[in-house]
Amino acid sequence: GDIASELFGGEEKPVGGMYVGIKGDIQGGVLTIMPMEYLLQFGDLLYGRDPGSSKELRKEEISGLTEMSNILSASFIRAMADATGFTIMQEAPELSVDICLSVIDSVVARFNQPGEQILLTEAQLYYGEEERAICYLLLFLEPSSIEKLVSAAKGEAVDVSGGS
Secondary structure, eight states: HHHHHHHOOOOTOOEEEEEEEEESSOOOEEEEEHHHHHHHHHHHHHTTTOTTTOOOOOOOHHHHHHHHHHHHHHHHHHHHHHOOOEEEEOEEEEEEEEHHHHHHHHHHTOOEEEOSOEEEEEEEOOOOOEEEEEEEEEEEEEEHHHHHHHHHHTTTTOOOOSSS
């Protein structure tokens, strides 16, 4: 959590974290992190407000951001399933707004044996010619699921019947 949070501007930086659990042939979750300034900008975009007019996250922003995270996570999960042939399903998204380290640590605490590695992807969402919001997708997997993904990436046969 410490190293990842430093990538987003520091442990104390306020962020929104939208978490989508994944289950099926691999177990884990996708966490979309968006720094607060981009959350507010995205809220302005979603609801057609003047840029910079949102000063807080309201119910409608939270609903829109949760759905945006759901769509991003679904695309990521679908691509992973297509590339590996695994059956991967997603759970309902959950949003939390807190300091960055707390958001990441709350996800790590969900896992029986959190792995020491996460996959981090930066996504830039453009709206208009100049405006953009940046978010980060973090893939958290149980260690046995990491092994399955690595084997699948190498083209090796993978047992998805419940074994590792």
